């Protein structure tokens with residue numbers, strides 16, 4: 001059986017061939033205690049519906065700036081729904097509504113009338129479960145957002161391509177083939193290309209919806225290492241089914257069950273000393 005302490009050991013259970021020594025990070029110790037983070041996103045009394053069906057119930061959550069927060073919980077508990085509420089991706093689904101409460105980013109209600117959802121999504125980028133590079137060159141994939149914004153300065157575009165690919169830990173692997181198709185990359189490289197595309201427009205927040213679920217253990221380890229590096233510059237919220245991944249990558253973890261937030265605390269507490277018996281049962285593999 002998976003135990004909480006197993007999850008917090010240095011050797012990743014699902015990455016046996018990625019040597020722990022090659023990984024530049026460990027499970028967070030007390031980083032959040034040492035250096036208190038500011039709140040970037042505040043979710044208050046938030047109720048969300050798909051048509052008549054309520055999917056989220058009275059969610060209250062403060063997400064830290066420049067930290068990694070993991071959303072965990074059994075299938076259908078509302079993790080992805082809440083993630084998509086943070087950049088209003090759910091607006092694209094007919095019949096969705098926020099019936100009560102709201103989400104503020106730096107104090108601004110993102111569902112306010114004067115907030116443009118396209119602008120919001122530039123600030124709050126998203127990386128999906130399945131990598132989705134466009135059928136274009138690696139270079140064009142990275143600068144896609146800037147092209148849409150009308151940027152034509154070649155020197156600027158070149159600079160963004162290099163910076164974003166370096167930021168996504170992909171530059172060395174692709175610098176000699178920037179004008180080849182992004183579809184020719186491996187699955188793990190494609191996912192990092194999508195991360196490069198996301199960071200090219202300089203978002204503040206990166207939402208990741210099970211970004212490693214289609215990747216092999218080596219590619220997963222690279223993306224996890226990347227997540228650790230990216231939080232120096234970005235606030236990251238990751239939905240994951242892998243408790244090992246949550247334990248390895250995140251500073252704080254929120255556990256959801258049936259549309260409700262059950263417990264939110266620093267990741268070490270959630271895995272080693274959860275306050276709620278449902279959290280304990282879930283992280284120790286007894287349900288879900």
Ligand SMILES: Nc1ncnc2c1ncn2[C@@H]1O[C@H](COP(=O)(O)OP(=O)(O)OP(=O)(O)O)[C@@H](O)[C@H]1O
Pocket residue numbers: 050053055073074075076077078079080081082093
């Ligand atoms: N487009 C949709 N239309 C109607 N109901 C939806 C839609 N998307 C999700 N739901 C419902 O909302 C609830 C929460 O789903 P959600 O996908 O957010 O859960 P999840 O925790 O991310 O699940 P999983 O881990 O399986 O991805 C579920 O009951 C689901 O059936």
